Amino acid sequence: MGENRLPVVDARDIVKVYQSGSEQLKVLDHVSIQVRRKDFIAILGPSGSGKSTLMHILGCLDLPTSGEYYLDGLDVLRLKENQLAEIRNKKLGFVFQKFNLLPRLTAIQNVVLPLLYRGIDEKEAMKLAEEKLSLLGLGERLNHKPNELSGGEQQRVAIARAIVGNPEVILADEPTGNLDSKSTKDVIGVFQELNKQGNTIVMITHDVEVARQANKIFYIRDGKIYDDGGLP
Amino acid sequence: MRFKQLLKLVLINVSQNKVRSFLTTLGVIVGTATVFLVVAIGKGGEAQVSEQFSKLNVGSIMVMPAQRGKVVDPLTKKDAQLFTESDNIAHAFPVLRGNGDINYADFSLNGGFIAIPPEFQQSNNLTIQQGRALEDEDEKKKNKCAVLGAELANTLTDGNPSEIVGQSITINRRKFEVVGIYNRVGDTGSPFSYDDAAFIAYSVGEKYLLGTRANPTIMVEATGLETVQAAIDDITYILNETHRMGGAEQFRILDAGSRLAAAQESARTMSLLLLAVAVVVLIVSGIGIMNVMFVTVKERTGEIGILKAIGAKKREILGQFLAEAVVISLAGGVLGAVLGFLAVPLLKYLELPAVPSVGGIVLGLTFSVITGVFFGFYPAWKAAELSPIDALRYE
Known part of the structure; x- marks a missing residue:
């Protein structure tokens, strides 16, 4: 096993408990997951299974109640909020079900934003953003606002935003959940292509067909995770 | 960012x-x-x-009755003379003011007149534009002559002031000869406008226009800014001596500095x-x-x-x-x-x-x-x- 096959995402015994009133809700129950560089992983589960919570924890947007999480060798649970923001900026790229583009910004302004938060010079950043958008076939749509784009196009803008900073891991939360079948195929194709180019992708979905396009599937049910062969 | x-x-x-x-x-x-x-x-x-206040000498002091209307114990010309005996006071002029109908030809207006000792003119920058100023002679002989403020002359003649010199006007139905017109002085900071008034000799005002109702204001000039307070003290002392009934209390003494x-x-x-x-x-x-x-x-x-x-x-x-x-x-x-x-x-x-x-x-x-x-x-x-x-x- 080469150096580049070390796990970039290494989460162990992750527990997440929500307190609602006097009741405790265990959303994640000792979940462990390793993702190696260049993996394309799907986490498949029905709604309410805890897959989104897992995604938020892997994305450093939320902290687990207990467990350990190393991202690219960094002990995430010991980091301060500003350091987490920096990790989200440099090591992670998010793709959401609802695209989550900023409505008042154009496509290229949306894509350039993570680079600006990184402190990269605006001219340089614009060049990179334009490159990524062109790569995703949106070279003609740079100055369109989200509401002027189709769902598939919006999701491709979101993907461009996720990859523009060359993250270690792309996290996609139901990326096809709001798309028609043609756009779904389209977006999955983009992910496969990105994976072929060496990007590491973790994709959450409830759609078996979509999950099958990944190289490896984890199943999640009632807060517990099972790998390929292990679904009861 | x-x-x-x-x-x-x-x-x-x-x-x-x-x-x-x-x-x-x-x-x-x-x-x-x-x-x-x-x-x-x-x-x-x-x-x-x-x-x-730019035109107002900061050394000037005004002495006037504290109450408007009828005054039991008015200031007099004599008070002004007594004031000038103080080392701190350069001048003191009694000034009478009144309002009345002023007539020229067939034009009539209600205006102000001011009766002054002739020396008042020099120390208040009243300079002659046309004709002559009021003179000591006018005061002594009670000549019924008047010098007009520039604005008044202008109004009475409907914009042709030069014609009025040498003519007669009446103030409260008494006839006066207009002997001169002053240059415009603008706002002096004094409570009455010089440009809108007719000036007559003090004695004339006393005799013909105000009579026993004469109730002068005394305009005092201290010798300098630093003697203003001493001058006020002197004035107060003199008023207490000469107006034993009510003393200095019944008068208001205003100096330019405190007004400023x-x-x-x-x-x-x-x-x-x-x-x-x-x-x-x-x-x-x-x-x-x-x-x-x-x-x-x-x-x-x-x-x-x-x-x-x-x-x-x-x-x-x-x-x-x-x-x-x-x-x-x-x-x-x-x-x-x-x-x-x-x-x-x-x-x-x-x-x-x-x-x-x-x-x-x-x-x-x-x-x-x-x-x-x-x-x-x-x-x-x-x-x-x-x-x-x-x-x-x-x-």
């Missing part, structure tokens, strides 16, 4: 909501305009006071009052900004989540929303300064002196920015403190 890009982002957000931004900043517009006008009015008042101070004080009070109004307006508008910023933060909670997901730090979120508040209030400040400028002619029309100044603009804009920072901080801080996941999940 660098400042320039942050500002760009802020401007995009603010300009997408123009109407709301404008309504939010309405209070700031009014507040800044008020601050600007406060400074303008303050400066105008200052200018007016110093103009009023009083005028400045009232101008300052006016400015402070207006400034207080401006501050209240800005506080109210600041609360408005705070409310709108809270609504904005609430509305854009999801967006804040997105920004946090792509790596915005707390201080960057804080900076963005704070900058939004400041941009909105600063825009209000600029509009307010323009509004203030437009209001200056209106104030002038209302005879409120106002002098626009760069200082006023700077102060107004400073206040508007302070309002934005102060009231924008809490909502921006709230936005920055949102947890990324709560913000992202917010619907």
